[in-house]
Amino acid sequence: MPKLSIIVPCYYNEANIPITGPELIQNEANFPADVSFEYVLVDDGSKDATWAALQSFRRQHPDKVTLVKLAGNVGSYNAIVAGMAAATGDCMAVITADLQDPPELLAQMYAHWQQGFKLVLANRADRDEALPQRAISNTFHWLMRRIALPGVPAGGFDMVFFDRQLCDEVVRMQERNGNVFYLLVWLGYPYVSIPYRRRRREIGKSRWTVSKKIKLFVDSLLAFSFFPVRAISVLGLLLGGAAALYGLFLMVLRLTGAPEPEGWTTLMLVLLLVSAFQMIALGIIGEYVWRGLDAARQRPMYVVEKLEKADTLSSLKVR
Structure with a gap:
């Protein structure tokens, strides 16, 4: 009975969680009946009511939901690594809390994992965003393809599905100032890519400021290229x-x-x-x-303030 851990980094997502949580639960119907689920939601030092919204979601599904509250904001990628360290599944997936990446793709990605691919990427073939945002993002990923990791899918990817083995490797490395998605590709395992159209964000405001985007570009470039x-x-x-x-x-x-x-x-x-x-x-x-x-x-990438694990006995139940 395979177990899928879905990792969701959260930062100022109090309005998203009441919508994202039920949508993820409903999406379970797209999977084979023998799959069990674990949702690892990581609060990356939010100062709004995100943690309260996450606790509310956990109370509804105590057998499936694990919550990780970080002491401070360490960035989305470090928060993802914190979620990977807490996850217990045979395979993992990372998806954003704002549902710009469609959860329906997870079932297709799971099917590829069952076929033997240890890494499955969902690459953005297009996006419902303003022209300047698309231009900046496309330029960033084009440069990464040209001078850092040749062959990675065009358009970038924020939604990934990977095996437990890859998860353990990334957590063990504890690499700072990097890009965890590109790090998964760098490991060298064969992967398959699924193109999709990224949705426009409907709720809340993105916290990806210009300075954060510049830092991400510099970190990604220096981490994977000389x-x-x-x-x-x-x-x-x-x-x-x-x-x-x-x-x-x-x-x-x-x-x-x-x-x-x-x-x-x-x-x-x-x-x-x-x-x-x-x-x-x-x-x-x-x-x-x-x-x-x-x-x-060797300072820690993150500091866990609170960890609320899913009920282990209940999480073993089959749907």
Whole structure:
């Protein structure tokens, strides 16, 4: 009797939970009758009534619902890892609390898992969002495909289905400042991808600010690619080559007696260009060094304030 753990990170989702919870329960009808369910909902340091809404949902289904309350906001991906650590299923799925990703896909993903795929992705072929949001998201995932993880599905994916083995690997690594979805792909297991159209958010307001999106891009890029460091080396070589050519040019002018270029503007332009390159290079190297320091300190990715496990005996009942 396989057990499916559905992990739902929650952050300021008090209005979503009363709708998302029943929809997930209703979606069980799309699965084979022998599947048992566990819902692991993680409150990522919300300051509204999200925790109260989660407790209300658990009271309705004490045999299926596990709640994890984190002491502070650590970000969606760290909250997902906290949910993975608390989950007990044979297979796992991650879905957002705002239902932008359709729960109906979970049954298809489960069918692929039964066929032997340990990782199933639901990639966004399109999305019901404003043009600027689509452009930013598509650019981010295009860059990740080009320079970090070639071959990942276009459009990105926030809905994944994976085996217990992958869950244990990710929890064991405890990787900080990364992207847990790309980390699942990085593990190297064969996967299948299901395209879908992402819905518009109908309830509540997204907490993905511009600064969080920039941090996610930097974290994802540095976690899976050495391209930034390699780019520094290439640009350094190009600048060095340009300086050598310019030096030869000045030498020829001196030997031939031709007038040499003069001017404060030219000197300052070159100085500012080189200085800017040096500062950018130091910043990129500093990002890598800081991540190394953060990993070496071995501080926890999250702190669990409260953990309310599902009733183990009741959760073993078949629907």
